[in-house]
Amino acid sequence: MTTPTPHPPGSAGGTRTRSRRGPVVGLATVAALLLSACTGVTYGETQLPAPKVTSSTPAAPATPVTCTSPTQSYDPLPSLPASSDITDRTVRTILQRGHLVVGVSADTYLFGARDPFTSRIEGFDIDIARAVAASLLGDASKVQFRVITAADRIDVLKNREVDMVARNMTMTCSRWQEIAFSAEYYHSGQKLLVAKDPSGKVPSTTLEDLAGKKVCAPRGTSTLEKLRSVQGVEAVPAADHTGCLVLFQQGKADAITGDDTVLAGLAAQDPYTVVTSAPPMTDEPYGLGFHRDDVYLVRYVNRVLADLKADGRWKAIYNRWLADTLGPAPAPPVGVHGRAAR
Template sequence: MTPPTRVPSSWSPPGRGHGRRGGQGRQGRLVAGVVGVVAAVALSACTGVTYAETPLPTPQVTTTTPAPAGTPVTCDNATQSYDPLPSIPASSAITDRSVRAILERGHLVVGVSADTYLFGARDPFTSRIEGFDIDIARAVAKSLLGSESKLRLRVITAADRLQVLADREVDMVARNMTMTCARWQEIAFSAEYYHSGQKLLVAKDPGGAVPDTGLEDLEGKRVCAPRGTSTLEKLRTVSGVEAVPAVDHTGCLVLFQQGKADAITGDDTVLAGLAAQDPYTVVSSAPAITDEPYGLGFNKEDVYLTRYVNRLLADMKADGRWKAIYNRWLAEPLGPAPAPPAGVHGRDA
């Protein structure tokens, strides 16, 4: 296996006019750890206090059969999910086949990111995968199986998300995935659990001002986005901008640091994580290009499991657990926790 490209800590991107220093404290550790995260993702698939190891994910060719041309989208509100269960049932009372299989197996398998800082990223010093999405997955495992330790993390790329659900390689995907009507044709989504928006990561102004760069200002420029994302699809519709695909957002950051991309586009939460790892970048202050409602992904047939998780999410939003997870990961870069997104229910099975 070819080792991943390493960006020396003293290397300066072309034209940036600065040397790179690791810095001090937590920020310095994050900057120094960028390359470590890339290497760690390539060398291991999952970890945690008691998480079992899983094989290194390999790039997959999505073989899910697309809807025929002209097939109408079967929803007019992508955030509408199934009604939550009336309450969280006792495990012994659950008869649904898919959930019984999880209970008998003894652990929940969740597809996650290992390079999306703040949402799902491997700490280069502890090798644990941590973040907002990971804490949500832990909550599901604890509710369903009685312990957060009964969680197995499967590292996947953005392009893998639909296929691993269709192939039942995972029980759930918690990987900052935008809910769309097109995706509802292939998988099921929980109710919205986080609301984001697509923005731009650009070079920080030497004077300290936050640029208000928008996509319309990048004509003739190279903008990076991960393959298999709605972000890349949106980018390719912008006239005059060269779309530069990468495996993931960390790959985009490396291309940006190497001078092979002029900007990175993605959800503001993801970009905030990249900016925290590279102090010479900043999230543009321009308005979000899109609304990005996040949903947990499930196999299309797992309606009961989706309803179970919708009950749990509603309870977590009501009792403060959602806010606590937000404040743990996102309050520092994004400000105090907003009201959690309201669940929209009533979808027909």
């Protein structure tokens, strides 16, 4: 068996010795198969099928939502109330059921991914969801995870199949028309993954620096469309970001672009890659998703998030999952509140 060696020095994504990286390609490919096999599966502490949540309010005609700032959410509760003092019907349903039902990813490494050895779903989003369960139900294990795709996120909330979605979802005004969001809990942005410099220096490579190079992005994404608009860069499409990593390892792509959260997971799978230090090309504020009528639950969770940010737990969660690939925890995003209830 040969031993993988670091890429030789050169420009970002330059020529690399691929024949000696077989073990890394194999790991990424196996990980891709294991993670992709999770889609549509429900995992939880009790391993029960995710129940459909009973509506806490009568169905009402959809009304337009005024939105001038997609990151503006409802005011947090002044403090966390005792369970016995909560009268909101949605929260009472959760308390009586005994666990929180959360829609998550199982294939976003470091944010929400299934550990192939333990079958447990782990990551930044998962720890945030457990913090909500711990506050609401007194036990971080009282949460049931339902694995969903990115395309499922809105529908499972509108149909009340989950109580909350924690799946790296960008807050937008158009989405506020259909669902509600917590305050921003993570700020992401589109960045680049390139070959690691053997010196250990993190490159500040930008898309414009990659003229004449091949850059990969998943098909059917706004990321790929943006990539195609950059003059001199050859866009290389793949089915998903893990597919991009395989192409990168095979020498068919010189760099990969996507949200820094996704790229951090790829870098963790391939020790010869690094996320560049260049500023993000886009802003992607992540919010936890809720049914549009569950204003009280959003206000409760906003209190939990505010406390996590204030007492250092948010930074601890960040450092646990993301610091190795994205650097030490930044200041947590400041929650923007004051949205008027519908």
